[in-house]
Amino acid sequence: MSYFSDIYKGIKTLLTGMSVTGKYFLTSRKGAITQQYPDNRDTLKMFERFRGEVVMPHDENNEHQCTGCQKCELACPNGSIEIIWDRGIDEATGKKKKFIDRHIYHLGLCTMCGLCIEACPTDAIVWAQNYENSTYDRTQLTKVLNRPGSKVKAGIED
Amino acid sequence: METTLIKSNFKSEEYFINMGPQHPATHGVLRLLLTIDGEIIKKVEPDLGYIHRSIEKMCERDSYQQIVHLTDRMDYLSSHINNEAVCLTVENALQLDIPDRVKVIRTILGELTRIASHTLWWGVMGMDVGALTTYFYGFRDREMINDIFEETCGARLTMNYNIPGGLMFDIHPNFVQRTKDFIKHFKTKLPEYDTLLTGNVIFQKRMKGVGILSKEDAISFGASGPVGRGSGYSCDVRKHHPYSAYDKVTFNEALKTEGDTFARYQVRIQEMWESMAIIEQLIDNIPEGDVQVATNAVIKLPKGEFYQKVETARGELGVYIISTGTKNPYRVKFRSPGFSNLSLLNHIAVGGKIGDLVASMATLDLVIPDIDR
Numbered sequence: 449m450s451y452f453s454d455i456y457k458g459i460k461t462l463l464t465g466m467s468v469t470g471k472y473f474l475t476s477r478k479g480a481i482t483q484q485y486p487d488n489r490d491t492l493k494m495f496e497r498f499r500g501e502v503v504m505p506h507d508e509n510n511e512h513q514c515t516g517c518q519k520c521e522l523a524c525p526n527g528s529i530e531i532i533w534d535r536g537i538d539e540a541t542g543k544k545k546k547f548i549d550r551h552i553y554h555l556g557l558c559t560m561c562g563l564c565i566e567a568c569p570t571d572a573i574v575w576a577q578n579y580e581n582s583t584y585d586r587t588q589l590t591k592v593l594n595r596p597g598s599k600v601k602a603g604i605e606d
Numbered sequence: 607m608e609t610t611l612i613k614s615n616f617k618s619e620e621y622f623i624n625m626g627p628q629h630p631a632t633h634g635v636l637r638l639l640l641t642i643d644g645e646i647i648k649k650v651e652p653d654l655g656y657i658h659r660s661i662e663k664m665c666e667r668d669s670y671q672q673i674v675h676l677t678d679r680m681d682y683l684s685s686h687i688n689n690e691a692v693c694l695t696v697e698n699a700l701q702l703d704i705p706d707r708v709k710v711i712r713t714i715l716g717e718l719t720r721i722a723s724h725t726l727w728w729g730v731m732g733m734d735v736g737a738l739t740t741y742f743y744g745f746r747d748r749e750m751i752n753d754i755f756e757e758t759c760g761a762r763l764t765m766n767y768n769i770p771g772g773l774m775f776d777i778h779p780n781f782v783q784r785t786k787d788f789i790k791h792f793k794t795k796l797p798e799y800d801t802l803l804t805g806n807v808i809f810q811k812r813m814k815g816v817g818i819l820s821k822e823d824a825i826s827f828g829a830s831g832p833v834g835r836g837s838g839y840s841c842d843v844r845k846h847h848p849y850s851a852y853d854k855v856t857f858n859e860a861l862k863t864e865g866d867t868f869a870r871y872q873v874r875i876q877e878m879w880e881s882m883a884i885i886e887q888l889i890d891n892i893p894e895g896d897v898q899v900a901t902n903a904v905i906k907l908p909k910g911e912f913y914q915k916v917e918t919a920r921g922e923l924g925v926y927i928i929s930t931g932t933k934n935p936y937r938v939k940f941r942s943p944g945f946s947n948l949s950l951l952n953h954i955a956v957g958g959k960i961g962d963l964v965a966s967m968a969t970l971d972l973v974i975p976d977i978d979r
Binding site for chain 1: 668671672674675676739753756757758759760761764766769774778798801802803805806807808811903
């Protein structure tokens with residue numbers, strides 16, 4: 449007898465569960481979380497703090513804010529940042545000053561921990577929000593962040 | 607003559623099969639060596655090491671700020687609580703006075719992590735025992751928490767938002783509203799979980815009386831978290847050794863005494879309600895103040911040994927640091943909850959069927975990178 453009552457109870461609770469799924473079946477447009485990803489590229493916007501990759505913003509005079517203090521290089525846990533630097537004469541003061549030659553960023557090694565940006569005293573590097581970082585060749589993941597011919601903004605000291 | 611022949615034909619024999627490392631029910635690269643007789647399990651031997659990354663050794667190379675981001679990659683479903691554990695250990699060693707604002711935000715984010723982890727567990731556990739719908743419903747609710755994390759911390763899974771001395775930056779202005787919206791949303795969805803799965807007789811028949819773990823065995827195997835509490839072992843670190851802002855909130859420790867898979871299931875569902883209650887108590891009055899205490903750029907811990915335990919979504923995570931006074935730790939040991947919980951799998955699965963093993967393993971809520979580290 450309990451065999452048949454078990455079948456009855458099983459079907460009854462199954463229908464109870466299906467009342468939930470049935471409700472969503474009829475109103476699925478409201479609760480749908482699926483995004484039509486490659487088609488919604490124009491409207492898809494990431495959050496402003498999203499960690500896509502590290503970039504170095506330049507202003508209209510091709511000037512950045514990196515003084516070459518290497519604090520980001522020291523803070524990085526896995527060697528994603530390499531700074532090749534040199535010393536030159538500061539035009540304003542005539543003193544010897546450190547400047548960056550190349551700020552090399554290995555996106556392929558980066559774990560997006562954010563310690564470099566936290567360590568930067570002059571806000572020279574920031575997060576960019578791009579998320580399509582796949583390439584056919586891994587050498588493209590090694591990036592030079594400072595643009596060719598760029599120099600440090602006047603008056604930036606670390 | 608004939609009877610002996612028939613007997614020898616039907617002689618039962620033990621044999622080995624491999625479950626994993628690519629089995630969907632192991633939720634990762636865990637290999638189980640099963641000794642079975644027919645379908646009765648005689649012995650379960652977990653074979654570990656497929657995703658070992660030597661995180662503890664890497665910690666000896668890194669500075670104390672850099673250790674934090676490695677712990678994201680251990681138990682990736684409660685990465686925020688792992689970060690907190692390391693930060694608390696370093697802060698206690700330095701005897702820093704952490705602002706109340708940091709403590710409260712850490713607690714809220716920790717509880718959100720716990721809900722996110724449990725909703726994912728609920729989804730995949732339903733899938734393990736044959737109910738695919740739960741998978742989508744669990745992920746739907748987890749998505750809202752991931753959005754909260756992405757907006758405030760910048761990442762969805764490996765947040766690395768805590769640093770020794772506080773938080774990396776302040777919470778996003780939308781954080782409070784989004785969290786309130788989520789609580790409001792989830793309060794209507796959690797009863798649906800019960801309607802859909804908990805009350806189902808087929809599901810209950812599958813879960814009740816399976817994988818029974820007694821309280822004594824739970825203690826002797828070092829079980830913690832919902833696995834221990836499902837067996838009536840009161841082991842909530844938040845309750846017994848409060849850290850961050852857990853001493854300011856009131857909540858009940860979810861306890862069940864049956865010790866079977868269904869009890870562990872109910873404990874986790876109950877924990878989601880308790881986590882929501884904790885967030886509700888804190889979200890309206892986050893104290894004003896700084897989110898960082900100034901530390902040296904190179905943190906040097908005093909010579910000695912430091913230990914801090916926290917309650918992750920899986921159980922008790924302990925961080926043990928030996929320092930010789932330099933900028934790197936001499937030795938770091940993580941007491942991960944998944945490893946101890948896996949050790950009792952043989953004990954609860956022997957004598958059951960293979961289907962029961964899957965159900966037992968689902969309620970242990972194993973995360974393999976946490977076990978291997």
